[in-house]
Amino acid sequence: MLQQAFKRFLSTITILVLISSACAYAEEFSGKVIRVDGEVHIIDASGKCHTVEESRFLVREMDTIVTAEGGNAIVRFNDGALSVLDENSSLQVVKSNWLSHLGGKIYFTFSKVFGEPRQVTTRFATLGIRGTTFIIYDNDNGQGVALQEGLLDIESPGPAFEIHRQQELDEFEVFKQQRLQQQQDLRQEYDDYKQQIQREFIEYKENFTLQPNHVIRFDGIRVDETLIDENVKAEFDNFEAIAGELLEEFREQARAHRERMEEEKKAKELEDELLFDDY
Numbered sequence: 001m002l003q004q005a006f007k008r009f010l011s012t013i014t015i016l017v018l019i020s021s022a023c024a025y026a027e028e029f030s031g032k033v034i035r036v037d038g039e040v041h042i043i044d045a046s047g048k049c050h051t052v053e054e055s056r057f058l059v060r061e062m063d064t065i066v067t068a069e070g071g072n073a074i075v076r077f078n079d080g081a082l083s084v085l086d087e088n089s090s091l092q093v094v095k096s097n098w099l100s101h102l103g104g105k106i107y108f109t110f111s112k113v114f115g116e117p118r119q120v121t122t123r124f125a126t127l128g129i130r131g132t133t134f135i136i137y138d139n140d141n142g143q144g145v146a147l148q149e150g151l152l153d154i155e156s157p158g159p160a161f162e163i164h165r166q167q168e169l170d171e172f173e174v175f176k177q178q179r180l181q182q183q184q185d186l187r188q189e190y191d192d193y194k195q196q197i198q199r200e201f202i203e204y205k206e207n208f209t210l211q212p213n214h215v216i217r218f219d220g221i222r223v224d225e226t227l228i229d230e231n232v233k234a235e236f237d238n239f240e241a242i243a244g245e246l247l248e249e250f251r252e253q254a255r256a257h258r259e260r261m262e263e264e265k266k267a268k269e270l271e272d273e274l275l276f277d278d279y
Contacts, residue, residue: 064102110150128155
């Protein structure tokens with residue numbers, strides 16, 4: 001009798017240890033590689049290289065995802081955020097809310113309704129995430145960030161940035177229509193107008209907020225900020241085509257989560273109101 005009770009005790013302890021170990025092991029994972037095309041590897045904290053040949057490959061903290069030439073990978077993180085790595089790109093998962101862009105071109109989309117605030121570090125800046133979609137590139141074409149939507153807090157890892165901006169020519173079409181009859185003078189007037197409205201100005205800041213539909217390009221501490229052009233828009237389209245239904249799923253989950261949060265907030269406000277009335 002005593003022996004059977006002891007065996008049951010040992011069995012219970014074993015199960016609890018296994019459950020505890022499984023939970024601890026699961027908590028180490030920050031996301032999954034959910035789609036691969038071409039050659040993709042994960043280098044773990046010990047430096048061991050694993051070939052990713054199928055989807056659902058788990059990614060842990062301090063793992064680095066590496067795509068070879070012609071390869072790409074889609075990573076979904078535990079909070080639902082999504083990243084798409086272009087060929088010859090590297091992304092390290094430092095912590096669950098801290099990613100490190102090590103090179104290449106990578107698409108990121110985050111929703112502020114999921115999880116904690118996140119940041120992405122690069123060789124040239126640290127990016128604070130505020131529910132946003134953007135591309136980071138660091139390759140032979142230079143270094144930069146293109147922001148499609150949301151906001152990014154950009155912080156220098158060293159000296160203050162030398163930020164160069166130009167005012168936009170969004171009023172020229174109206175001007176052109178008003179002056180169309182003066183064809184001979186229009187070219188000169190446009191050049192004068194352009195010089196006047198497109199004056200470059202420089203700011204020195206250790207951090208600044210990047211607005212949507214803008215691109216920043218880095219050259220040392222110099223930062224050039226411009227509007228997104230057609231080439232950059234095409235890059236966003238290419239990444240989103242790779243993600244396909246996975247991106248739609250992410251956006252749908254974000255919408256549903258936001259709606260639930262709003263409903264819970266309204267219910268809480270109503271409950272507080274009723275409690276106040278009773279009081």
